[in-house]
Amino acid sequence: MVKNILPLISLLTIGIIFSSCKPKIDASSVISAGEINAQHFVAIGDGTTAGYMDDALYHDGQINSLGALLQTQLKLVGAGEIYMPLMGNANVGTNANLLSRLILGYKTDCLGVTGLSPVRFAQQGEGSSLTTSVYSSQNKFTNFGIPGLKMIDTYQHYIGDPNDLGYNPYFGRMSMDQFTLPAWSGIWSTVRDNIFNGGNPTFCSLFLGIEDVLPFAKSGATANPMTQLFGPPGVGFEESFASWADMFSVQNIKAVVGTIPDITQMPYFTTIPYNGLNLDATNAESLNQIYGPLGFSFTVGSNPFMIEDPNAGAFGVRPMVEGELILLSVPLDSVKCHQYGSVYPLRDEFVLTLAELQEIRNQILAYNQVIRQYSNFYGLAIAETPDFYSGLNDGFVYNGVSMSAKFVSGGAYSLDGIHLNPKGNALLANVFIRAINKKYKATIPQINALNYPSIYFP
Amino acid sequence: MNSNIKKEIHINKLFILDDIKVIMRILIQLLFLCLAPSLLSQGFQVNFQGQKQQGMGCAGSSLPRDASSLFYNPGSAVFLNENSVIVGGTPVFANVLFIDSASNGAYRTNSPIGTPFSIYGMFQAKSSAKLKFGIAINTPFGSTIQYEDGWIGRFALTRLSLKAIYIQPTFAYRISDNIGIGGGLVISKGSVNLQKDLPIQDANGVYSHAELAGKAIGIGYNFGIHLNANKKLNIGIDYRSKINMKVNDGEVTFNVPNSLSANFPNGNFTSSLPLPSVLTIGAALKFNRLLTFVVDVNAVGWKVYDTLSFDYNQNTSSLSDTKSARCYKNTFAFRGGMEWVALRCYSKSASNEIMVVTKIPSHELLVRCGGGFGISPVQNGYVTPETPDANRAYGTLGVGYNFNQKTGIDLSLYYTKVKRADTNIETQISGTYTTIAWCPGISFYYRW
Numbered sequence: 052m053v054k055n056i057l058p059l060i061s062l063l064t065i066g067i068i069f070s071s072c073k074p075k076i077d078a079s080s081v082i083s084a085g086e087i088n089a090q091h092f093v094a095i096g097d098g099t100t101a102g103y104m105d106d107a108l109y110h111d112g113q114i115n116s117l118g119a120l121l122q123t124q125l126k127l128v129g130a131g132e133i134y135m136p137l138m139g140n141a142n143v144g145t146n147a148n149l150l151s152r153l154i155l156g157y158k159t160d161c162l163g164v165t166g167l168s169p170v171r172f173a174q175q176g177e178g179s180s181l182t183t184s185v186y187s188s189q190n191k192f193t194n195f196g197i198p199g200l201k202m203i204d205t206y207q208h209y210i211g212d213p214n215d216l217g218y219n220p221y222f223g224r225m226s227m228d229q230f231t232l233p234a235w236s237g238i239w240s241t242v243r244d245n246i247f248n249g250g251n252p253t254f255c256s257l258f259l260g261i262e263d264v265l266p267f268a269k270s271g272a273t274a275n276p277m278t279q280l281f282g283p284p285g286v287g288f289e290e291s292f293a294s295w296a297d298m299f300s301v302q303n304i305k306a307v308v309g310t311i312p313d314i315t316q317m318p319y320f321t322t323i324p325y326n327g328l329n330l331d332a333t334n335a336e337s338l339n340q341i342y343g344p345l346g347f348s349f350t351v352g353s354n355p356f357m358i359e360d361p362n363a364g365a366f367g368v369r370p371m372v373e374g375e376l377i378l379l380s381v382p383l384d385s386v387k388c389h390q391y392g393s394v395y396p397l398r399d400e401f402v403l404t405l406a407e408l409q410e411i412r413n414q415i416l417a418y419n420q421v422i423r424q425y426s427n428f429y430g431l432a433i434a435e436t437p438d439f440y441s442g443l444n445d446g447f448v449y450n451g452v453s454m455s456a457k458f459v460s461g462g463a464y465s466l467d468g469i470h471l472n473p474k475g476n477a478l479l480a481n482v483f484i485r486a487i488n489k490k491y492k493a494t495i496p497q498i499n500a501l502n503y504p505s506i507y508f509p
Numbered sequence: 510m511n512s513n514i515k516k517e518i519h520i521n522k523l524f525i526l527d528d529i530k531v532i533m534r535i536l537i538q539l540l541f542l543c544l545a546p547s548l549l550s551q552g553f554q555v556n557f558q559g560q561k562q563q564g565m566g567c568a569g570s571s572l573p574r575d576a577s578s579l580f581y582n583p584g585s586a587v588f589l590n591e592n593s594v595i596v597g598g599t600p601v602f603a604n605v606l607f608i609d610s611a612s613n614g615a616y617r618t619n620s621p622i623g624t625p626f627s628i629y630g631m632f633q634a635k636s637s638a639k640l641k642f643g644i645a646i647n648t649p650f651g652s653t654i655q656y657e658d659g660w661i662g663r664f665a666l667t668r669l670s671l672k673a674i675y676i677q678p679t680f681a682y683r684i685s686d687n688i689g690i691g692g693g694l695v696i697s698k699g700s701v702n703l704q705k706d707l708p709i710q711d712a713n714g715v716y717s718h719a720e721l722a723g724k725a726i727g728i729g730y731n732f733g734i735h736l737n738a739n740k741k742l743n744i745g746i747d748y749r750s751k752i753n754m755k756v757n758d759g760e761v762t763f764n765v766p767n768s769l770s771a772n773f774p775n776g777n778f779t780s781s782l783p784l785p786s787v788l789t790i791g792a793a794l795k796f797n798r799l800l801t802f803v804v805d806v807n808a809v810g811w812k813v814y815d816t817l818s819f820d821y822n823q824n825t826s827s828l829s830d831t832k833s834a835r836c837y838k839n840t841f842a843f844r845g846g847m848e849w850v851a852l853r854c855y856s857k858s859a860s861n862e863i864m865v866v867t868k869i870p871s872h873e874l875l876v877r878c879g880g881g882f883g884i885s886p887v888q889n890g891y892v893t894p895e896t897p898d899a900n901r902a903y904g905t906l907g908v909g910y911n912f913n914q915k916t917g918i919d920l921s922l923y924y925t926k927v928k929r930a931d932t933n934i935e936t937q938i939s940g941t942y943t944t945i946a947w948c949p950g951i952s953f954y955y956r957w
Contacts, residue, residue, distance in 0.1 A: 074606035074926070074943035076615050157768075167768055450609075451665035451936040452708040462708060481611070497611040499661050507710050508766035 084128035085493030087305045088253040092130040093193055093246055094118030095205070096258040096309075099479070100196025101221070102135075104465035104472055105169075107152035107176060108198055108221060109144020110137050112465075115473030115503055118194035120480040121256055124495055130254075135194035136185045136225035138177055145176030147199070147220065153466040155459065155506055161388035167459070167508070169466040181220040184229040191250040195242060197222045202259040202292060202418075203278050204242065206285035211239035243298075252302075256483060257295060258309035258436070260418050263288060264411055265314055265469070271378060271400035272407035277414050280421070289421045296425040307432040307487050310419045312440035315408055318458035319379045319468030321444075325371040328354040328393055338393055342368075356392035358402045368396045376403040379458075379468050432490030434483040449478065450501055462505045473503035554785075554809065556844075557599040557625040558647045560919035560952040564907015565846025566879020567923075568805035570791035571735065571745030575954055576629035579645040579679045582733035582747040582789070583691025587683040590637050597952025598626040599921070605654065605897055609661050609940040610930075616660035621653055627952070645677040645693070649749075650784045654895060663706040663716075665936045666894040673699035673754060673784060677731055692732040697752045699725045701759070701782065703895075707773075711766040721778060721819065723759025727752040729784075743793040751786040751813050755779075761821065772827035779820045785837075785886075786810040799850040803879075807844070811837040811886030833935055835893075837886040846879020846905065856914075869914045877907035877921070885929075892931035897942030899929030916955050923948040 094100050094117065101108060102116025113119065113135055122133050138144055144152040151173035158168035198221045200210075209215040211226045223230060227248055228240050246252065266275035281287040284294040299306045314320070330338065330349055338349040342357070347370055355370035356377065363369035371377075381401040385391035403411070419437070426433050443463050446455040454475075455461035458468055463475035471479060477500035484495050559577030562569035569578075573585040576593045601623030607616045631643035653670040656662065674697065681691030700723065707717035733747035756779060763773035791805035814837040820830045856871035880903060887898040903925035911917035924947045932939035 072602070072945065072947075073604040073617070074945050076606065076608065082613070155768075448935070448937045450661050450938050451663075451705075496613040499609065499612040499614050501661060501664070501708075502659075504710055504714050505708070507712050507714060509712050509768045 081494060082127050082496060083494045084491075085488070086491040087128075087487065087493060089125040089128050089130040091193075091251055091253045092122050092125050092255070093250060093252040094121055094196055094256045094258075095242075095246065096196045096256070097200045097262045098196065098198035098470055099261070099476070100194065100256070100258055101198050102196065102476070103198040104467065104470040104476075105144075105152040105154070106465075106467035106470075107144035107146045107150065108138060109152045109177070110139070110141045112144065112152070112473070113137055113194075115476055116194065116196055117258065117471075117476050117480055117483075118196045118256070120473075120477055120498060120503075121483055122193060124480065124484055124498060125254070128493065128495055131193070132190075133194065134187070134190040134192050135196075136192060136221075138180050140177050143173045143177045145178055145181060149176040149178040149181075151176045155466065155508055157509065161384040169459075181224055182230075183224060184226075185224055186227050186229050188227070188249070191248075192225060192245075193250075195225075195246055197225075197242065199262055200242065200259065201262045201278055202288055203263065203285050205259070206241055206243060206291060206294070208239045208241055211241065252304050255299065255304055255306040256308070257306055258434070258483075259292075260288070260309075260311040260415075260422070261314060263418065264311075264414055268314055268320070268403065268411050269378065269380070271398075271402050272404075272410065273400045277411070280414075280417050288418055292418075292421055293425050296429040296431060299431065300429045305431070305491060307434055307483050307490070308422060308426050309434040309436045309483065310422050311415050312437045313412060313415060314469070315376060315403065315411060316440055316444045316456060317469050318456055318461070318464050320376045320403065321456065322379055322458040322468065323377040323381065324353075325373060325375050325377060326353045326355045327377075328356050330354055330393075334393070341394060356386075357394075357396040358392075358404075359396045359399050360404060361399075371402070372405065374405055374408070376408065377401060378403070430490075432486040434486040436479065436482055439479060439482045443475075450499075452501065454478070459506060466506065472505045474500050474505040477503045554650055554787075555601075555623075555625050555648060555652070556842075557601075557923070557948065557950060558627050558645075558649060559595075560597050560599075560907065560921045560950050561848075561875075561877070561909060563599065563905055563921035563923060563950050564877030564879065564909070564919065565803050565848055566844045566881045566903075566905050568791060568803045568844035568846050568879060568881070569793075570733070570747045570789045570805050571743040572791075572793035572801065572803045573735070575956075576631035576643060577627065577645075579629055579631060579643045579677065579681075579691075579693070580627070580647055580649075580731070582735055582745040582791070583643075583679045583681045583693055583731060584689045584733035584747070585735035585743070585745055586631060586643065586679070586691055587639070587641050587681040587689035588735065588737070589631070589641075590633075591956045592632045593629070593954055593956035594631075595627070595629040595952055595954040597628075597919070597950060598624060599923070599948050599950030600624060601652075601946060601948045603652075603654075603944060603946035605656075606943045607656075607660070607662070607894070607897070607940055608943075610932075611939065612661070614661055616657055616662075618654055618656050620655045623652060623948075625651070639683045641681045641691075643679045643681070645675070645679060647675055647677075648673065649675055651699070652896070656894065661940075662894045662936070662938045664708050665933075665938055666703070666705050667718075668702070668704040669895045670702040671699070671782070672701075673697050673725075673752075679731070687737040689735040690733070691735075692730060695729040695731055695749070695752065697725075697727045697729065697754060697784065699727075699754050699782075701725060701754075701756060701780070707763075707765065709765055709769060717763065717765040717769075717773075719764075719773075720762045721759055721780075722762075723756035723778070723780065725754035725756045725782065727754040727784070741795045745789070745791045745793075747787075747789045747791075749787045751810055752784045753813075754782045754784060756781060761819075769827070772825050774823050774825065774828070777822045779822075780818060782817070783813040785813055799853075801848045802845070803847070804843075804845040807842040807883075809840050809842065809886065812839045813837075814886070834891065836888055836891050838888060840884040840886045842881060842883035844879065844881035846877060848875055848877045848907075850874075851876045870911065871913055873909070873911040873917075875907075875909040877909070878905065879907075880904040889931055890934040892929055892933060892942065893936075894938065894942075897927075897929060897944060899927045899942070899944075901925055901927050915957055916953070919950075919952050919954075921948075921950040923950070 102113035153169040156170035263278035443456040627647035679693030729750035729752035852874035854872040907921040
């Protein structure tokens with residue numbers, strides 16, 4: 052009997068141990084492209100698609116761009132190699148003013164207090180990259196993310212003309228024109244010309260429109276008017292977008308398009324509170340003497356900053372009201388040490404008033420209505436990025452990590468307060484992937500955004 | 510006398526033949542249990558306190574077999590007429606696989622081998638004494654789980670080590686031939702070590718890390734009643750109280766970038782972890798001289814584990830006290846098993862005139878099997894990487910062999926596979942945990 056039982060038990064034991072030491076990965080989770088053909092994917096967009104972040108275009112930002120991250124996932128369903136106009140140096144980069152990227156460093160302010168602050172990584176930006184062509188006729192770019200690109204710019208010849216005021220150097224360096232007016236046409240090539248020159252996209256992402264309002268907002272609504280809604284392609288937003296949607300349809304290209312977030316929710320506009328004027332008794336008293344005759348009073352503690360507003364009575368000065376925004380471009384040392392924002396009111400260019408905010412937000416709503424209407428008509432997938440951006444403003448938890456729109460510590464924005472950092476781009480790319488999956492019945496896995504960096508602390 | 514022996518041997522042979530069918534059927538059922546895909550566990554409870562019970566599906570509150578009854582039901586220990594010492598252990602080989610639902614990413618644990626152990630000593634002043642005393646040292650709660658580097662839940666947990674050693678001095682008293690009671694004080698000494706990454710990167714992109722470590726102590730009790738209902742049926746009831754393990758001077762260590770060291774000061778914390786009460790009602794049926802069945806039902810008071818909080822002595826703008834909802838619920842576990850005497854020999858003294866046969870078998874081979882089902886205390890939305898818990902079915906096998914009247918060895922094997930999909934409300938970690946554990950145990954006893 053013992054002889055019978057023991058082998059049986061041993062057999063069973065060995066069987067259990069060897070068959071199931073470790074749980075096996077279920078092979079039933081199939082990755083599918085659904086209705087899309089991802090083979091020739093092209094990402095079209097502005098700085099976010101290009102990987103512009105920390106106020107510069109630099110190599111390490113580019114490889115973590117919305118376009119690159121999207122394509123990395125699309126490679127799982129057949130997309131080809133990523134070709135993008137990479138900058139030379141991993142971390143220097145350049146903005147349009149030839150300044151290098153920002154990093155988090157130490158800075159001593161006018162009060163002698165040293166603290167963490169965005170500082171430039173290098174003395175100078177990588178300016179030479181803007182005058183060196185990176186075009187390759189063999190490896191057509193799959194990423195047409197161009198910092199500063201507006202929806203209407205994609206039809207314009209001038210953005211490729213180095214002598215034009217509207218020239219975009221980020222486009223010039225990647226254009227097939229290679230800084231030379233093409234003899235065969237006699238006109239500078241457009242972004243659209245470049246995308247369809249020899250490349251035959253089968254699937255596109257299009258995330259444009261932020262730059263149609265952002266320069267206006269960054270000027271405190273004093274300059275750089277927003278793109279008008281109506282007008283022919285290259286002038287009006289509606290027809291420019293409609294023309295893209297129609298083109299996708301005609302060429303049988305499936306696409307995912309992003310709606311435009313409320314840019315006034317970005318840290319560039321929300322970091323400095325409207326009532327951040329903290330006064331002691333002495334300062335409050337002296338401000339009361341100055342502004343008392345105008346009917347404004349100050350108390351010890353927090354008070355609204357004073358701003359210029361031509362519509363505010365005879366002196367054109369008033370305190371801010373809740374909901375109004377101060378831009379990150381405001382000279383903070385002047386605020387801290389030279390009574391800027393109190394004795395000297397903040398100039399219009401550093402402030403967005405309620406009326407200005409309304410104007411900007413209405414314009415974005417109108418753009419988004421256009422995008423949704425035409426996308427639905429032409430059967431394009433819509434990535435509702437406003438939900439994601441406003442989710443950051445409310446704050447959410449992602450795999451145990453709290454994400455928010457808070458400047459520096461929020462984890463999603465880069466140090467320019469407008470563009471996302473790599474982790475933020477990964478989360479945004481997931482919004483696009485979910486939209487593709489939903490519209491085109493695909494099962495493309497989302498990105499584990501925790502594998503992508505955010506801000507480095509010294 | 511002589512004829513008795515013959516009878517015993519005869520019966521034994523008969524049952525050997527009859528029982529082959531039964532055994533085969535049970536083995537097949539067991540195999541089925543082992544391969545059944547769904548299953549479970551109960552929090553961080555570890556039910557490995559005796560090899561004989563483990564062989565029988567971890568049941569045995571009503572079946573006094575050895576000094577491990579001091580744990581399972583002190584009231585039944587008085588029905589063992591012996592002094593004995595047992596030393597045993599059950600290495601736990603557990604592997605967890607987590608599949609992230611959004612990215613399909615797969616992550617595994619590389620936890621160290623768990624080492625639940627138990628030591629028992631049970632003594633009586635004289636043979637058949639009504640009063641017995643003993644000491645039980647074992648580890649009914651605890652686990653160490655370590656996830657692979659860079660896993661997606663690293664900011665919730667990278668490693669958790671929980672240890673609780675119960676030391677239980679016990680007295681048991683036989684009220685009558687049919688009723689025994691027993692009870693003991695339980696002193697629980699433990700330690701906790703929790704580590705996780707923080708989503709803050711230094712200048713080289715390396716993530717920050719936090720480690721919380723502390724020692725804990727708590728006190729409770731164990732009380733049991735044993736009833737011999739008739740010659741075939743025993744009933745046992747045992748209650749082990751909850752124990753609140755308090756960590757008073759835990760140390761927290763942060764590894765963060767220099768620029769943030771003031772925001773994350775190393776220092777002390779307090780916390781507490783409740784170990785739940787367990788009420789067990791069990792029955793043992795001596796089907797015949799060779800076959801015994803046992804069942805246990807546990808009611809576990811997991812509701813006490815409502816919140817896991819850490820109170821830091823020094824708070825900063827970046828470091829506030831934390832309270833994480835656990836919201837465990839009270840649960841039940843059902844366990845059952847059987848023991849079959851495969852071989853039983855009595856020694857005889859080789860006197861020419863009279864054969865003297867001892868009461869206690871000189872050699873004995875016992876075969877055991879069992880299984881159980883436990884309902885998870887963890888509700889949907891509250892599954893965490895520290896205890897990826899689910900309803901659990903398990904199967905066990907066991908063998909015992911007495912070399913002689915005084916010494917013996919017991920072996921057991923436990924197997925379970927558990928699967929649970931969940932999205933944690935607090936961390937938003939969303940995916941499927943699959944756990945496979947196999948736990949071979951061994952113990953030796955010496956009795957006199």
